[in-house]
Amino acid sequence: MENIAELTQPALRKVTRLVDLTASQQAAIRRIPAEKDAVNVPIAASRPNAIFTGQARFDAEQAGIFRRYPVPITLEAVLAEPGSVVAVEAYGMPLLVTRTRDDEIRVFINSCQHKGSKLVEDCEVHKQSRLTCPYHAWTYGLDGRLVGVARAEMFEGLDKGSRGLKQLPSRLWGGVVYAQLDGRDPDWSQVSDQVTADFKAFGMAGAHVYGRKSFELKANWKLVLEPFLEGYHVQRLHAASIGRLFVDAPNIVDMFGANVRQVSGRIGYEPSMVDDDPEGNVHKLVTHAYTAFPNVVVVTSQYYISVMILVPRGVDHTTVHYFMLTPGPATTPKAEEVFERSYDLIIKVFGGEDFRAAEISQAGLSTGYPETTLYCGLEANIVNYYDAIEALMEV
Ligand code: FES
Numbered sequence: 001m002e003n004i005a006e007l008t009q010p011a012l013r014k015v016t017r018l019v020d021l022t023a024s025q026q027a028a029i030r031r032i033p034a035e036k037d038a039v040n041v042p043i044a045a046s047r048p049n050a051i052f053t054g055q056a057r058f059d060a061e062q063a064g065i066f067r068r069y070p071v072p073i074t075l076e077a078v079l080a081e082p083g084s085v086v087a088v089e090a091y092g093m094p095l096l097v098t099r100t101r102d103d104e105i106r107v108f109i110n111s112c113q114h115k116g117s118k119l120v121e122d123c124e125v126h127k128q129s130r131l132t133c134p135y136h137a138w139t140y141g142l143d144g145r146l147v148g149v150a151r152a153e154m155f156e157g158l159d160k161g162s163r164g165l166k167q168l169p170s171r172l173w174g175g176v177v178y179a180q181l182d183g184r185d186p187d188w189s190q191v192s193d194q195v196t197a198d199f200k201a202f203g204m205a206g207a208h209v210y211g212r213k214s215f216e217l218k219a220n221w222k223l224v225l226e227p228f229l230e231g232y233h234v235q236r237l238h239a240a241s242i243g244r245l246f247v248d249a250p251n252i253v254d255m256f257g258a259n260v261r262q263v264s265g266r267i268g269y270e271p272s273m274v275d276d277d278p279e280g281n282v283h284k285l286v287t288h289a290y291t292a293f294p295n296v297v298v299v300t301s302q303y304y305i306s307v308m309i310l311v312p313r314g315v316d317h318t319t320v321h322y323f324m325l326t327p328g329p330a331t332t333p334k335a336e337e338v339f340e341r342s343y344d345l346i347i348k349v350f351g352g353e354d355f356r357a358a359e360i361s362q363a364g365l366s367t368g369y370p371e372t373t374l375y376c377g378l379e380a381n382i383v384n385y386y387d388a389i390e391a392l393m394e395v
């Protein structure tokens with residue numbers, strides 16, 4: 001994939017240069033040592049088995065995080081044009097996300113205000129100006145207003161103005177659509193302005209969704225998250241795929257509340273490399289990996305960005321919405337080939353390797369053993385992240 005991408009760079013046009021990044025991202029990259037100078041520090045840390053297998057912890061996370069704070073629903077890039085609508089099964093709630101003619105993104109409960117029927121049943125992106133209920137054909141604007149009722153004269157005293165779709169408070173953060181699920185006034189305090197600025201620097205909001213796929217995993221959401229917070233597994237779990245491209249060097253880590261930014265040099269990294277070609281693609285040299293509170297994972301590759309929303313559905317059930325973002329649609333057959341091969345590879349690596357690791361860990365932990373999980377110096381970010389969310393939950 002890497003070499004082919006090089007050949008097609010002119011066709012892909014837009015790459016991320018060092019100067020495109022935020023000052024904070026650039027400063028972090030400047031802190032990456034040469035591969036040979038990297039120092040790994042051992043740690044002693046563990047977590048009880050029950051944080052992955054216990055109903056009490058799951059319930060505490062739901063109450064303390066996923067219903068208390070706004071949560072990510074989908075990506076702005078999915079709704080690329082005004083008049084777009086997509087249904088999302090999020091956190092056990094059927095939702096609709098629209099981009100109105102006025103270019104506003106809105107989040108609604110996907111429930112007709114006549115008798116509750118879902119207005120959109122699939123999860124494809126639709127281009128339309130109205131939402132018509134399949135049951136009795138009540139019709140809504142993309143702004144949620146009820147605009148049409150079949151045989152309206154048969155409803156005595158119907159006030160259409162009071163039967164619009166139930167809208168949830170929502171906001172865009174760096175290309176991610178967040179909403180408050182219980183309809184309360186959202187507490188935005190945990191979403192990081194720096195991470196938002198970083199995502200903007202990657203061009204996430206205006207990116208093209210090359211591919212998206214949802215996975216149903218038999219694993220706790222934190223086991224799905226863990227591989228994206230540590231480098232320990234990369235050379236081992238991914239030995240047959242991408243492992244050879246990475247070393248066990250520590251990441252440069254910055255935490256912004258309960259948000260984690262990691263950046264690491266690719267194999268053979270030397271600090272002088274970032275200045276050798278100022279117009280060059282910085283993601284040929286470094287890899288960024290973010291965990292944006294509470295459950296968004298962003299990982300950069302040379303010519304695309306992977307975004308995942310890890311949705312907890314049960315103690316041992318997680319839905320992952322995976323999105324591959326490119327700067328634009330492929331404009332040449334060669335570029336299309338690169339994207340296609342990249343997509344196949346990333347689905348194989350994340351789906352077949354990282355997600356599989358989460359499922360086999362869950363299977364073992366569900367026996368009750370080991371009674372604690374152990375974390376080493378190459379996995380310190382996991383512990384840091386758990387410390388941060390546990391402080392928020394006060395568990
Ligand atoms: S349930 Fe939607 S129109 Fe009747």
Ligand SMILES: [Fe+2]
Binds near residue numbers: 227233234238354
């Ligand atoms: Fe991995």
